[in-house]
Amino acid sequence: MILGLLNEPNDPRVALTPSNLAKLKVEGLEFLVESGAGSDAFFPDEAYADNATVTDRSSILQKADVLVSIQPLSEAERAGLKKGTMLIAQFQPFVDTEIAAQLAKQELLAFSLDMIPRTTLAQAMDVLSSMASIAGYQAVLLAATHLSRYIPMMVTAAGSIKPSKVLVLGAGVAGLQAIATAKRNGGSVEAFDTRAAAKEEVESLGAKFVEVEGAIDDRGAGGYAVQQSEEFLQRQRAEVQARAAKADIVICTAQVRGKKAPVLITADTVEHMRPGSVVVDLAASTGGNCELTQNNKTIQHKGVTIIGDSNLAARMPQDASTLFGNNVANFLKLFISKTGELQLDFNNEIVKGSCIAGQPVQA
Ligand code: NAD
Numbered sequence: 001m002i003l004g005l006l007n008e009p010n011d012p013r014v015a016l017t018p019s020n021l022a023k024l025k026v027e028g029l030e031f032l033v034e035s036g037a038g039s040d041a042f043f044p045d046e047a048y049a050d051n052a053t054v055t056d057r058s059s060i061l062q063k064a065d066v067l068v069s070i071q072p073l074s075e076a077e078r079a080g081l082k083k084g085t086m087l088i089a090q091f092q093p094f095v096d097t098e099i100a101a102q103l104a105k106q107e108l109l110a111f112s113l114d115m116i117p118r119t120t121l122a123q124a125m126d127v128l129s130s131m132a133s134i135a136g137y138q139a140v141l142l143a144a145t146h147l148s149r150y151i152p153m154m155v156t157a158a159g160s161i162k163p164s165k166v167l168v169l170g171a172g173v174a175g176l177q178a179i180a181t182a183k184r185n186g187g188s189v190e191a192f193d194t195r196a197a198a199k200e201e202v203e204s205l206g207a208k209f210v211e212v213e214g215a216i217d218d219r220g221a222g223g224y225a226v227q228q229s230e231e232f233l234q235r236q237r238a239e240v241q242a243r244a245a246k247a248d249i250v251i252c253t254a255q256v257r258g259k260k261a262p263v264l265i266t267a268d269t270v271e272h273m274r275p276g277s278v279v280v281d282l283a284a285s286t287g288g289n290c291e292l293t294q295n296n297k298t299i300q301h302k303g304v305t306i307i308g309d310s311n312l313a314a315r316m317p318q319d320a321s322t323l324f325g326n327n328v329a330n331f332l333k334l335f336i337s338k339t340g341e342l343q344l345d346f347n348n349e350i351v352k353g354s355c356i357a358g359q360p361v362q363a
Contacts, residue, residue, distance in 0.1 A: 001340050003332075004032045004064030005048075006057065008071055012040030012317035013324060015068045015088075018047040020329040025051050028340025032060045041317035065342070066335075068328060075102060083107040084358070086335075086342065088328065090114045090127065093356050094258040095286070100356045109358030116331065117353045118224075125331040125350065129173045130323040132282075135312035136177030136253065139280040140166070140185065142312070143249040146278045146298075146305045151249075152186025163188045167247040168207070169240065169264050169289055170254030171198040172225070174282050178251040179207045190243060192236070192254075192264075194218070195225055210243065212236045225256045233262055241269040248274070252281040252289035265290040267301075275303025284308030 003024075005016050014037050016024075021031050031052035035045055045054045060067070061077060066086045073087065084107060091099050091112040103110040113127045123129070144151055147164065154161040166182040168175050171193040179202060182189045189207035193199075194215040202209040212235055218226045228236070244250055244265060250273075255261050261283035270279070270292055281293040292301050293308040300306075313320040334351060337343040346352050346359060 001028065001066065001336075001342060002030045002032060002064045003066045003068065004060035005034065005037055005052070006060065006067060006069040006073075007034040007037040008069065011070055011311065012314050013070055013321045014038040014041050014043060014317075015070050015321075015324060015328050017041075017043050017321055017325040018050065020325040021048065021051040024329055024332060024336065026336065026338060026340045029336060030340075032064060034060055038321065041321040043318075043321065066332075068332075070324065072099070078103070078106050078108060081106070081108060084109060086358075087111070088113065088331070091356055103357035107358070110356050111331075111351075111354045112356045113328065113331070113354065115354045115356060116350055119349070122350045125327050127324055127327045130327055131313040131320065132173035132253075133177045134316060134320050134323070135282050136174035136179075136251070137181045138312040138315050139174070139178050139251045139253075139282055140181040140187075140249070142307060142309065142315075143251065143278045143280050144185065146307065147248060148276050149248055150186075151182065164248035165190075165246055166249045166251065167191070167240075167243050168251045168253065170252065170283075171195075171202050171209075172253060172255070175251070175253040176201055176205065178253065179205045182249070182251075183207060187249070192240065193225075194228055194232075194254075210239065212239050227256045227259055228262065233264070237264055237266060237269070240264050241266070241272055244269050245272040245274070248277050250277070250279045250290075252279065252283055252293075254289050255283055255286065259286075261286040261289050263287075263289065263291050265292075267291050270301050270304050270306070273304045277304050279304060279306045281306065281308050282312070285310040 033048045033052040033054050034057050069089045072089045072091050086109040088111045116122050151164045153163040164187050166187040166189045168178050168191040171191045191202045192210050199209045281288045281290045283289045284293050284295040295308050298307045
């Protein structure tokens, strides 16, 4: 079997590192790596060459039985593939609602890494958590570089500086990492979330948890957030406005899987914020938690900087690729037999949950 690893045209990360290939190597499995695939993440072609053939993209697209990438291939590139080729990428079928049908029509077998269930068993394969954690960390660093203040308290001969106030909206994977990073940097941190379990997690990081009464109980949702009523969101927006008006940094990470991001910061709230404060909106690609966020743009509104960077993990491509690659390698181990053949078990929850096209009809 031939596994092809592709270069990402608009992303410095790579989906598998040289050490992932070394560990996946078995008799009967051949690796083809697109030249330059890892170079922006500091994994040069020579490092792959020990276990793979480094070659051009079109040879890989022609020969591979399994193609691994972070971003999906374009429709035009997919059209030239052998029928039944297995594709592994982040297809985001919740966002691109046409993709599953297109892949099925092209008779391709597709596994979407972002559809791997967020269960304990699948944790080692969870690219969303790995990248969200980096995004939470990077969001605070990015805010710090745009802020015209210190984050920590400073006592100097020239006077004392109070610590910056950091408000984090949503305390899931990205939010908790943002809280931890802001705390490590000496910020005074408070956070909102609607999940019942979030309070303890936020407090264990030393931050203040802000409660808004009346959130819909999520305990039956398997750890996932549930969509809140408009009435609750209105009350929450008022509470957020009061806190945001005093904050120096606001990090937005609130989301309900598969839905448009809830708007928690209105334009009016931004206008109540201090000039010089910074909003980093991680939910930019699904509409943003801030009404004024523009995806992949940094804007200023009445002295407030609003950053909508949707690929924060690309700011540290080496560790992002290491973690992404480890997740993908763990996922691939579910499919690759000891003799290097594809072995698909559609009774496995992770295999079934992540397959978005080409799943055989069960008898
Ligand atoms: P997650 O599902 O782990 O966390 C989201 C949290 O938001 C949950 O804890 C949920 O309870 C909470 N939430 C939902 N509605 C809320 C509300 N009204 N008020 C307060 N909290 C609410 O998600 P995650 O993996 O941490 O990702 C968070 C966001 O960051 C997503 O929008 C994701 O797409 C985005 N993200 C962005 C980047 C980037 O580079 N910009 C990278 C990774 C993830």
